[in-house]
Amino acid sequence: MAVMDRSGSTAVEVRGLTKAYGELTAVAGIDFEIRSGEIFALLGPNGAGKTTTIEILEGYRQRDGGEVSVLGLDPGTQAERLRSRIGIVLQSTGVDRYLTVAETIAMYSAYYPHPRRRDEILELVGLEAKRDSRVLKLSGGQQRRLDVAIALSGDPDLLFLDEPTTGFDPSARREAWEVVKNLAGLGKTVLLTTHYMDEAQYLADRVAVIAGGRIVESGPPATLGGRDTARAVIRFRLPPGAVLPADLAVSPVADGMVELVPETLTATLHRLTGWALEQGIELEDLSMARPTLEDVYLELTGAPGAHHGEHISQEADRRRRRRGSLVP
Amino acid sequence: MNRPALFATQVRYVNKAYWRNPASAFFTFAFPLMFLVIFTSLLGNGKVHIGALVVKQSTYYVAAMSAFAVVTACYTNVAMNVTFQRDLGVLKRIRGTPIPSWLYLGARVVHALLMAVLLVLLTTAFGAAFYHAHVPSGTTLLRFLVMLAVGAGSFAALGFAITAAIPNSDAAPAVVNASVLPLLFLSGVFIPLGNGTPAWIRWIAKIFPIWHFARGMESGFLGTHFSWNDVLVVGIWGVAGLVLAIRHFSWEPRV
Structure with a gap:
């Protein structure tokens, strides 16, 4: 990954981010930084504030406080410019079920200034054999791969994956993991949220554990919480x-x-x-x-x-x- | 891709998905023609009195079903499809891409208008071939087309606006039908309003756009009086719908 890392620059920077929904504090002041070319995981239980955080970075939600920079832009005010440079896989999203896989990717590609080649995308996510299948004929795992394909259609610098494998059977999860690993090979920066420990361990270069709207620990998965030095x-x-x-x-x-x-x-x-x-x-x-x-x-x-x-x-x-x- | 090309591409994809969805194609296309055949078979030999004018019921229904077709294609279809797209998360995903919102939604409106025009053409051809419908021409045609365009646009805007009142896609058919079916009856689209219709029915119906739009369609096919007031009322409803849609439209499922 270091090879892909352009001068070790920072892709995402978050300082003192806060967000509340009425009485409920979803994010209570968090800080983290993601370097270019890195796979970074926000790990935490449901309701910890993962999705709120990622949706603020994507420009879907306005933050209450703190500083946020995504690819040098402020998603709160510059979401439009940001959107052509990021790819988003939301927790639950649909696509038009009556279009084929290839048509779907072509349609989304048309939205971006510098789309990635469709055949390349299909190969990356392993959907070549399904290119002419209608979306409604795809399995859950294949639909998730199509989600990633759509997120890749604009050839983004940064990808957001919100719980990419929730609800998957073990083999579908493995498939999805391989796709994410492939993305790192392209030099993409990836921010993923998950509540699976093994997912964070397998995929992420660095992990931030989030609970109750705060980051309670962060570091490479192997050393998180002092694991490497902890006694047996x-x-x-x-x-x-x-x-x-x-x-x-x-x-x-x-x-x-x-x-x-x-x-x-x-x-x-x-x-x-x-x-x-x-x-x-x-x-x-x-x-x-x-x-x-x-x-x-x-x-x-x-x-x-x-x-x-x-x-x-x-x-x-x-x-x-x-x-x-x-x-x- | 430049904006006009992207717009055209978007309309094409909406169209592709539209024809592959059996439900939307069936309800929009088969319903008005089916009703036309059923109503005219049941009641076709009767007479309808519009003021001093007497027309055959079969001819009347060509105009009425054209009005119904436009309402279905623009209002019902837009409201249902947009609600389903919202609840499936399609709209939220679109929001996360660089395509301008107006362009994405605008393509859907333009597609609805094209479907409305196609339906009116079909109904007209059908009516002319089998039910002696009068095909508008000259000034009548121009006025008819103005009404058609204003009506289709307004009903599409109202279709977007009503999605704000639809909590989820399960409720979509109920809300949409409840808002449109009573007015179709009150406005004489399904059952002609004779000269003996109670005044209060006309009075209520005249508040809403369907009544005025149906009169506009009649003027084209039956040679009845054309009133710019009808166009105005429909247009005002359209603008109101647009304002409501802009204010309350939701790109994410309502939880």
Whole structure:
């Protein structure tokens, strides 16, 4: 991507953005920056403010406060000039169902000053075989690819993808991901919103986690929330009556499982399994893992407990505790 | 692409999609002709008294169905299609592209006008061939065309305006029909208003544009008196519709 990056310029810059709908604050002051040629993901649960943010950048909504620059233009006042340089895939949009795929792309291409070649677009999104099919005959995944094709028809510098794979089956998601990856190969800057962790992890160069209208964390997916430096967690089930030696301090988690966060993984694991062998105890469900992006996300967005009840609340507590225990 | 070329392209795509949608093509084209045949078969030998003039009912219906066809093509069709496009998110997507809004919507209006003209031509040909309809010519034709243009434009504007009152596409047929069917009856389009029609019906009907538009169509086909007042009333409704549409038109689904 660095090859495509023209002098490391900034495609999108957002400072102190706010937006409220009546009493409801949708965006409560957020800042982020997207470099040219980058795939940037806004990751967050429903209602976090993702769509409001992206629609302000697209020029659909007026912001209440803050500074926004998209390709050097202010979408609040220069939306018309901006529109010929961006491509938009909205969360739910239709096209005329009675036109064919090729006709649809040709029609949208006509709106732009420098359209991209239609055959190229069809190939990019993998719809060559469907070019003469009417839109109403396309599957959900194919329609989404047509959405991307339309967004590409003006050969934009910047693409907005609002939850591009929501409601897809796994294979359709994979297909859509490949299309987005292809876009990065063209040197396009992409801003996508998603509530899927794996999507952000697979596609994005950088992720901003948004919750309650604020950005709670941002960075490359691999290091988000200190994942890369976070310690591994050993987890297992302790049989009834078994008592661990005092130096192995575990904390109980749900379903009779316990976990411990060792300072030195190998030594602690050796100590634990050695003790278990000595005692003739089987440590059921023994596992060890670093926090996944999902763990980080759930912790940052405070999502659990909101609608999943008791068990998840305990999980949240556990995660909070574990985070505390990461500090030596 | 320059503006006129883009406009023409846009009209072409609207037209393509239009003919491939069986529902819109059927309701707009088949309905008026079907009604013409049904009404004339049922009542064709009767007489209609318009002031001192007496015409055969079959001839009367050529004028009436022309009026109905224009209302369907411009008002009903525009209102339904635009609501469906709004709810499908097509309009929102269009808003995110550089095409000027007036150009996109204007292409739809022009297409509706073309369909209206085509329908009137068909009805006229049908009427002339089978029902002894008088085909307008000379000054009558010119005045008839003015009424047709003002009427088609006004009904299209009103079609855009009514979308603001339609909460979602499920409600579109109900709202559109409720707003147009009573007036079609009150204005004598489906059932001729004889000289014995209660005054209050005329009084109510005359407030609305369909009554005046139907009289304009009659003047072309039946040789009745042409009144510029009719054109004026229809035009005022059209301008009011345009103002309402500009103020309240929504590019996004109403949630």
